[in-house]
Amino acid sequence: xxxxISSLSMLENGKVLLYVxxxxxxxxxxxxxxxxxxxxxxxxxxxxxxxxxxxxxKVFGTIATVYIEVFRNTPLLLWIxxxxxxxxxxxxxxxxxxxxxxxxxxxxxxxxxxxxLFESSIIAEIIRGGLxxxxxxxxxxxxxxxxxxxxxxxxxxxxxxFRNVVPTLLGQVxxxxxxxxxxxxxxxxxxxxxxxxxxxAAGQYNGTNSIHSSDVFVLFGxxxxxxFVIDFALSIVVRSINNKKKATA
Amino acid sequence: xxxxxxxxxxxxxxxxxxTFILGFWNTIQTSILGILLALxxxxxxxxxxxxxxxxxxxxxxxxxxxxxxxxxxxxxxFLYYAMAFSGHSMGILLTGVIxxxxxxxxxxxxxxxxxxxxxxxxxxxxxxxxxxNYFEKMRFIILPQTIKIILPPAVNQVVNLMxxxxxxxxxxxxxxxxxxxxxxxxxxxxxxxxxxxxVSGLLFFVMCFPLSKFAGSWENYLKKKEQRTNI
Numbered sequence: 001x002x003x004x005i006s007s008l009s010m011l012e013n014g015k016v017l018l019y020v021x022x023x024x025x026x027x028x029x030x031x032x033x034x035x036x037x038x039x040x041x042x043x044x045x046x047x048x049x050x051x052x053x054x055x056x057x058k059v060f061g062t063i064a065t066v067y068i069e070v071f072r073n074t075p076l077l078l079w080i081x082x083x084x085x086x087x088x089x090x091x092x093x094x095x096x097x098x099x100x101x102x103x104x105x106x107x108x109x110x111x112x113x114x115x116x117l118f119e120s121s122i123i124a125e126i127i128r129g130g131l132x133x134x135x136x137x138x139x140x141x142x143x144x145x146x147x148x149x150x151x152x153x154x155x156x157x158x159x160x161x162f163r164n165v166v167p168t169l170l171g172q173v174x175x176x177x178x179x180x181x182x183x184x185x186x187x188x189x190x191x192x193x194x195x196x197x198x199x200x201a202a203g204q205y206n207g208t209n210s211i212h213s214s215d216v217f218v219l220f221g222x223x224x225x226x227x228f229v230i231d232f233a234l235s236i237v238v239r240s241i242n243n244k245k246k247a248t249a
Numbered sequence: 250x251x252x253x254x255x256x257x258x259x260x261x262x263x264x265x266x267x268t269f270i271l272g273f274w275n276t277i278q279t280s281i282l283g284i285l286l287a288l289x290x291x292x293x294x295x296x297x298x299x300x301x302x303x304x305x306x307x308x309x310x311x312x313x314x315x316x317x318x319x320x321x322x323x324x325x326x327f328l329y330y331a332m333a334f335s336g337h338s339m340g341i342l343l344t345g346v347i348x349x350x351x352x353x354x355x356x357x358x359x360x361x362x363x364x365x366x367x368x369x370x371x372x373x374x375x376x377x378x379x380x381x382n383y384f385e386k387m388r389f390i391i392l393p394q395t396i397k398i399i400l401p402p403a404v405n406q407v408v409n410l411m412x413x414x415x416x417x418x419x420x421x422x423x424x425x426x427x428x429x430x431x432x433x434x435x436x437x438x439x440x441x442x443x444x445x446x447x448v449s450g451l452l453f454f455v456m457c458f459p460l461s462k463f464a465g466s467w468e469n470y471l472k473k474k475e476q477r478t479n480i
Contacts, residue, residue: 069461070450070454072457072461073412074454074457075413075414075426076415077415077416077418077426078429078449078450081426081429081430081446082446085446086442086443174318177320179320182322182415184419185418185419192323192326199330211334212334212335213330213331213332213334215334216331216334217331220323220326220331223323224315224319224323224324224327227319227323228315228318228319231319232318235314235317
């Protein structure tokens with residue numbers, strides 16, 4: 001019981017809370033940026049895979065297909081490791097940014113690239129599902145109105161496809177927030193890594209000079225609670241959109 | 250690109266092929282045991298969610314929401330460190346089996362629930378009218394009909410589980426990714442980044458691609474069948 005009380009006293013330590021709080025911010029920012037970039041990249045991949053099936057354009061379709069299948073069938077951690085070694089970091093990241101050291105900033109960039117590459121493949125498949133639900137007649141109608149190929153996609157097809165997959169995309173934001181915890185394997189930036197970091201020094205913070213299982217419960221419990229609140233809130237939004245859709249359909 | 254075309258790097262990977270085989274084997278072992286646990290948990294909680302009993306339903310709901318909304322990596326760390334600091338250190342692979350089983354079990358529960366709910370209510374009533382009790386009804390009437398519906402999403406979850414074995418790295422894992430990483434950073438073996446990652450990625454692809462391909466084509470087949478019957 002004394003152990004638990006001393007573990008809980010860590011949560012009153014402003015330094016610990018600030019440190020973990022920054023991790024929460026990083027988790028959210030990394031995930032949101034990763035999803036936004038992945039939606040753009042994923043849309044391109046989805047369109048290529050779905051519609052580049054004839055003639056010379058087949059090359060691009062095949063490339064998109066191979067990309068999607070390779071990334072969907074290998075773990076994120078592998079791509080994080082690969083990017084840490086091979087992904088070039090622009091000069092701008094070679095400095096102290098957002099309270100991170102220059103080494104951490106570079107790792108953040110590399111790991112974020114891996115996360116974006118990985119999520120794009122999944123989001124591409126989601127968007128492809130949306131594209132497939134757009135009726136073929138829409139293409140013909142757009143053509144008859146004098147839209148060219150590019151305009152057809154931007155103004156007619158993609159907006160409809162996106163509207164169909166909004167709940168699934170939001171669900172993918174939940175997955176991305178969870179997946180971003182894999183970044184903890186290479187750098188101490190986001191929530192998961194910071195909590196683990198605090199745990200490894202828990203002896204200093206709880207005042208007993210040693211780490212007990214109650215520290216694990218308190219710290220990881222806190223992290224689980226934060227992840228749960230963010231993700232559960234999102235999943236409620238997803239559910240309410242789905243219910244509205246069902247009601248109108 | 251450090252050594253993608255270098256013969257000596259590839260040679261190194263070949264010399265230490267035992268590392269990759271061991272990792273591959275560990276990953277498969279963890280996956281299979283994890284899948285079994287996930288299926289059992291998924292079936293139990295799926296049945297609870299469709300049982301109509303409010304308490305059982307609430308328990309299943311809480312399990313699914315808590316597990317689905319927290320990262321698998323966190324659950325893995327939680328289990329491993331909680332056991333380690335309370336003096337009951339667990340093996341890494343056992344931790345992996347339990348974590349992945351429980352994590353994927355939450356997704357399987359949703360898969361089973363959706364499958365059972367997709368069976369028309371008349372089937373249940375017909376079974377009851379023929380004197381089947383609950384377990385007989387599920388065993389002989391309902392579950393056999395759900396198999397073809399739940400197969401694609403269940404297989405997708407299996408693929409996710411295999412990929413998630415990489416979460417073991419954070420607790421010093423013995424799975425394919427962890428062993429690959431310790432191979433490329435090892436004192437004697439280090440440096441052969443490109444070949445090692447290619448081999449490890451390829452091994453994962455060989456495991457997962459046939460499964461996700463199968464799930465995808467089965468799903469398309471079901472969709473087409475549905476369209477035909479609707480016309």
